[in-house]
Amino acid sequence: MTTGSLILAVESSCDETGIAIVEDGCRIHANVVASQVAMHAASGGIVPEVAARAHLRWIVPVLDEAWAAAGAGWDDITAVAVTEGPGLAGSLLVGINFAKTLAYVHGKPLVPVNHLEGHLYAAWLADENRDVAEPIFPLVALIVSGGHTFLVEMRDHLQYRLLGETVDDAAGEAFDKVGRLLGLPYPGGPEIMKAAAGATRHDVVFPRAWLGDSFDFSFSGLKTAARRTIATETDGEGTSIGGTALPGDRVAELAEGFQDSVVDVLVTKTLRAARQIGAKSVVLGGGVAANRVLRDRLAAGAATAGIPLVVPRPGLCTDNGAMIGAAGARRWEAGARAGLDLDARPSLPLARR
DSSP: OOOSOEEEEEEOSSSEEEEEEEETTTEEEEEEEEEOHHHHHTTTSOOHHHHHHHHHHHHHHHHHHHHHHHTOOGGGOOEEEEEEESSOHHHHHHHHHHHHHHHHHHTOOEEEEEHHHHHHHGGGOEETTOOOOOOOSSEEEEEEOSSOEEEEEEEETTEEEEEEEBSSOOHHHHHHHHHHHTTOOSSHHHHHHHHHHTOSOOOOOOOOOOOTTOOOBOOHHHHHHHHHHHHHHTTTOOOOTTOOSSOHHHHHHHHHHHHHHHHHHHHHHHHHHHHHHTOSEEEEESGGGGOHHHHHHHHHHHHHHTOOEEOOOHHHHSSOHHHHHHHHHHHHHTTOOBOTTOOOOTTOOSOOO
């Protein structure tokens, strides 16, 4: 096959085993993901040891499927990119050791990638035969996931300034925990969105943590308020997965009120940051970016402000190899290389203030 730089990318930071083949950091030739959601649903959250073992089980079949989808071989590959962090240590090590082995055996350079940078560079991805408008610099990016919620400014590729971050719980974590309190299945984010769509009343108002003029986020107080409200309405017993302590219409109302609080804060702070730095575009990424209400409300606000919003399709917002390939291509061009001593960095930051 005739291509530009073709990156084989490996993602295993949490509970998704992803391998992709990406051309020039934007065109996807293959993007295969083995999800562990069903496996972790019974425990209501991710069990790190179970996640790592599942990566071991699925990483070779996922690679085989990616080769078949791309119609490529090792002679076509320019480099191997892999997530080095942040994430779960055991999960990261599976992907890193697999990628190191592939790079060594086939004589390919190894490129380390920050998982959070991958979520950001998903905005530059296009599926095969489909073009997307690229973000324009300077931009503000909101990355929202189960483990991370932060705002960064980008003046150019690979240049970041941290504007704000969560001081406690990430938005996705709060969705999961409140979803469980409401008796909804794991993961909580998609289930809360579904429940909230059925609300016929919209008079449940939960607190917003504005934190003054800061661009930081806080969701622990909101989570506590939701827990107290649910406990009060269920005689202190709360709900359980599949439980019926709250009627369905009340679950919908509480879900809608909780979601509205989270989305309100995320959208308001992002648009204020964009105005403050004179952003020419806004990027939304991370697993929570798949939330339709967040996408629609941020799009409406950005349109009113005259600022283009760039959001990957939902399948590219959740963890996947293609986003690591997109960021890996930029890192490759910048000269980033790793040796066989590459190790997991579970707390790797993307940017500092």
